[in-house]
Amino acid sequence: xxxxxxxxxxxxxxxxxxxxxxxxxxxxxxxxxxxxxxxxxxxxxxxxxxxxxxxxxxxxxxxxxxxxxxxxxxxxxxxxxxxxxxxxxxxxxxxxxxxxxxxxxxxxxxxxxxxxxxxxxx
Amino acid sequence: xxxxxxxxxxxxxxxxxxxxxxxxxxxxxxxxxxxxxxxxxxxxxxxxxxxxxxxxxxxxxxxxxxxxxxxxxxxxxxxxxxxxxxxxxxxxxxxxxxxxxxxxxxxxxxxxxxxxxxxxxxxxxxxxxxxxxxxxxxxxxxxxxxxxxxxxxxxxxxxxxxxxxxxxxxxxxxxxxxxxxxxxxxxxxxxxxxxxxxxxxxxxxxxxxxxxxxxxxxxxxxxxxxxxxxxxxxxxxxxxxxxxxxxxxxxxxxxxxxxxxxxxxxxxxxxxxxxxxxxxxxxxxxxxxxxxxxxxxxxxxxxxxxxxxxxxxxxxxxxxxxxxxxxxxxxxxxxxxxxxxxxxxxxxxxxxxxxxxxxxxxxxxxxxxxxxxxxxxxxxxxxxxxxxxxxxxxxxxxxxxxxxxxxxxxxxxxxxxxxxxxxxxxxxxxxxxxxxxxxxxxxxxxxxxxxxxxxxxxxxxxxxxxxxxxxxxx
Numbered sequence: 001x002x003x004x005x006x007x008x009x010x011x012x013x014x015x016x017x018x019x020x021x022x023x024x025x026x027x028x029x030x031x032x033x034x035x036x037x038x039x040x041x042x043x044x045x046x047x048x049x050x051x052x053x054x055x056x057x058x059x060x061x062x063x064x065x066x067x068x069x070x071x072x073x074x075x076x077x078x079x080x081x082x083x084x085x086x087x088x089x090x091x092x093x094x095x096x097x098x099x100x101x102x103x104x105x106x107x108x109x110x111x112x113x114x115x116x117x118x119x120x121x122x
Numbered sequence: 123x124x125x126x127x128x129x130x131x132x133x134x135x136x137x138x139x140x141x142x143x144x145x146x147x148x149x150x151x152x153x154x155x156x157x158x159x160x161x162x163x164x165x166x167x168x169x170x171x172x173x174x175x176x177x178x179x180x181x182x183x184x185x186x187x188x189x190x191x192x193x194x195x196x197x198x199x200x201x202x203x204x205x206x207x208x209x210x211x212x213x214x215x216x217x218x219x220x221x222x223x224x225x226x227x228x229x230x231x232x233x234x235x236x237x238x239x240x241x242x243x244x245x246x247x248x249x250x251x252x253x254x255x256x257x258x259x260x261x262x263x264x265x266x267x268x269x270x271x272x273x274x275x276x277x278x279x280x281x282x283x284x285x286x287x288x289x290x291x292x293x294x295x296x297x298x299x300x301x302x303x304x305x306x307x308x309x310x311x312x313x314x315x316x317x318x319x320x321x322x323x324x325x326x327x328x329x330x331x332x333x334x335x336x337x338x339x340x341x342x343x344x345x346x347x348x349x350x351x352x353x354x355x356x357x358x359x360x361x362x363x364x365x366x367x368x369x370x371x372x373x374x375x376x377x378x379x380x381x382x383x384x385x386x387x388x389x390x391x392x393x394x395x396x397x398x399x400x401x402x403x404x405x406x407x408x409x410x411x412x413x414x415x416x417x418x419x420x421x422x423x424x425x426x427x428x429x430x431x432x433x434x435x436x437x438x439x440x441x442x443x444x445x446x447x448x449x450x451x452x453x454x455x456x457x458x459x460x461x462x463x464x465x466x467x468x469x470x471x472x473x474x475x476x477x478x479x480x481x482x483x484x485x486x487x488x489x490x491x492x493x494x495x496x497x498x499x500x501x502x503x504x505x506x507x508x509x510x511x512x513x514x515x516x517x518x519x520x521x522x523x524x525x526x527x528x529x530x531x532x533x534x535x536x537x538x539x540x541x542x543x544x545x546x547x548x549x550x551x552x553x554x555x556x557x558x559x560x561x562x563x564x565x566x567x568x569x570x571x572x573x574x575x576x577x578x579x580x581x582x583x584x585x586x587x588x589x590x591x592x593x594x595x596x
Contacts, residue, residue, distance in 0.1 A: 005364070005397035010409035020409040035393065039339035040362055047415045088396060105455075112374040114400045115407040118459045119447045122405065122435050 001092045001113050003056045007048055009113065011099035011106070013121040021052035022097035022106070024059045029095075034088045041084055042074055048087070057086040124159070125181050126195040126295050128273065129169045130303075131236070133329070137190045139514035139530065140332050141173060144187055147335045149180035153513050161200070163288035169236055170275070170293065172197075178298055185299030189306070189328045195271060195295030207292045208254055222296055223255070228262035230269050237276035237287075248272055252294070269297035308390070309354065315389055316381045318349040318372065320429050322422055326518075326528075327355035330420050333514065333530045334488045336361045340417035341396075343480070345403045345473065346431075348372055350383040350395065352420050357392040361417075364397040366406075368432050368461065373398050403472050404433035404464060413537060414482045423469050425492040426566050427524070431464030466492070466565065467556075470505045471549045478509040478537045478545065487531045493517070494524050494568050505552055507545050509535045523569045 011019030054065045064082050066073075073079045096105040097113055104121070107114050129137045142153040157174040164170055169192070175181045178196070185194035198219065199210030222229070231252065233245040240248070252272070259268070274292040281287075309324035311317060322330070330352060336342055338360030344352050347365025349372065357363050365383070367373045376382025387394050401407050424431035439447065439460070449457050470491070477487040491504060504512060504527070514530040535541070 001399070002396055005399060008397075008409060008412055008415070009399070009407050012405055012407055018410065032394070037339050037362075040341070043339065043417075044341065044415070047412070049409070107455075110374050112370065112398055112400060114370055114374075116368065116370070116400055116402055116459055117405065117434055118449045118454070118457055119434075119436055119439055120449055 001108050001111055002088050003053055003090055004087045005113065006056050007053055009097065009115060011104065013099060013102055013104060013117060016099060016101045019099055019101060021049065021055065021100070023100060024056055024092060025096040025098055026059060026092065027094040029060050030091045030093045031089050032091055036081060036084045038080060041080060045071065045074060053086060057090065060090045060092065062086055062090055124172050124174050125298065126197040126293060127171045127173045128192045130190050130192050131169050133190060133518065134167050135516035136329055136528065139516055140188050140190055140329060141184055143333050143335060144184040145175060145180065147337065148183040149176050161291055165285050167284055182299040186302060188301045188332065189303065189325055191301050193271065193300040194298045196298060197293060197295040200291060200293045202289045202291060204251060204292060207294060211255060211294055222268045223258050225258035227259035227268055228266045229257065229259045230261065230263050230266035232269065232271050234271060234273045237280060271295055271297055314386060316349050316376050316383065316386050320422065321349050322351040327352050330488050330528065331355040331359055333528065334418035334420045334486045336418055341415060342418045342420060343416045344421045345476065346421045346423055347398065350386050352422065353395060354386060354390065354392065356420060357387060363395040365395055366399050366401040368400065368402050370400040373400055402434045403469065403476065406476055408480065413479050416480050416485060417482055418486045418488065419477050419481060420488045422490045423473060425466045427492060427569050431469050432461040433464040434459060435462050436460035467553050474505060474507040474510065475542065475545060478507055478533065478541070481533045483533055483536065485533050489529055490526045491529050492524055492526050492565060495522065504529055506548055508541050509533055509537055521569065
């Protein structure tokens, strides 16, 4: 699971008012090289919850993202490659996503988060 | 400028929408404003059409990207006989012809026909008959700069799979571009590592990607990803792909470390999906406030004929037959939640709701919708949503009982709570009107139940309208 996916997911358990961002429990992180596509990054930047991405990156062992970011920074290739690395190259291979309110763990195995809810959570 | 557009004679309903979609992508045209003309006396299902496009570059881009355009040509002349063709070519402006006939250029002439075979000898004679065109260049059969095509239909009265020909037509033109169908054998399912029972065939997946205007850098989502067969076509065009499925074995495990969704992308050297997850389309896990992120959503929803949909919650639980079940704490980690059947109506409603929220304005939703062929055609037979405009529908006949229709919808308005409510009411109306065909399992039984001899003699409106020659592969 890349942090782009993490940035889009939340816990939808019945009764949870804000299930975002999910806390990451790391067992195994791998890095996969991905070709940098500036157009895609510029497209997706406004949709990313920046704080959640910075926090998630830190949990995964990448602390180089600035606390704040705006559209102007996208012109810097240094920033772009850091953003790219955090968003698309860090993979949570094994671990879990934890609901911030209930503590329910959504397991991540072989890089696939399992977001399906139990019967009593629907 | 008008171009002669010759199609492969297959998937007839899909031909024009594909060109129109690509005209939007490469020429900035509105789909509905693309102008078409038929050659005189040709049936609408004829492979020969004329299309008006802004420039040769646009025409070339469309043809090369498409899967159903055999060739796009600058027409130099046409006629019902070779005498008429000669006159027509001679009348075509010299300044349009001479640049392609110059002495330093190389060229090739191909003779082609629709509905009949022309022997090699006859082809040669026909080419020699073109000596009135002042070709100065050198012939190069392998890699010519200019490709000319001489195409003719069958003779008067012949029945070449279409209604009988009224008059023979002969066309002569310069090729501008054509589909690269070598893509299809490269991506064909029989050589793909990981397949499921409902994997989308490569040609159709490319058509869907074209309908969705997929290009490099766009984010494309498939909520019923399965083995990834639709996203592979999107990734071929450079899109970032994301997929979800309710069956974790399909997305996570596949058939082993070298036979899963990831390996399918690796097999073709495509970039991996940016996200694969297990999620329920009925209860999508997207964070509140997240909207307008996907450029396109392309999918083949489970319509309960070859594979049925599932959603969270037990069957008995949802009916209220059993009390809500609480998972004991010690069993929570490995608990496998029960699922219930997911009817097509609900599935499509959820799909439209999700798409209305998650697609960018102008983004496209492309999906298949099943239709029973003996079901009366009515105006509102396809699901609607206030945020969307239906821009294309193309039928593919699957059996004598049912077909599937590829629907292309464009998001035209933003998603709000009021719209969501409006859509819900519209959905209930739709469900009411189509109760018979949408009931749980009824599509499956209509497709597979043994035929009733008394019923089969009755009028079959949908079938009667469709021509007989339109078999499974056309």
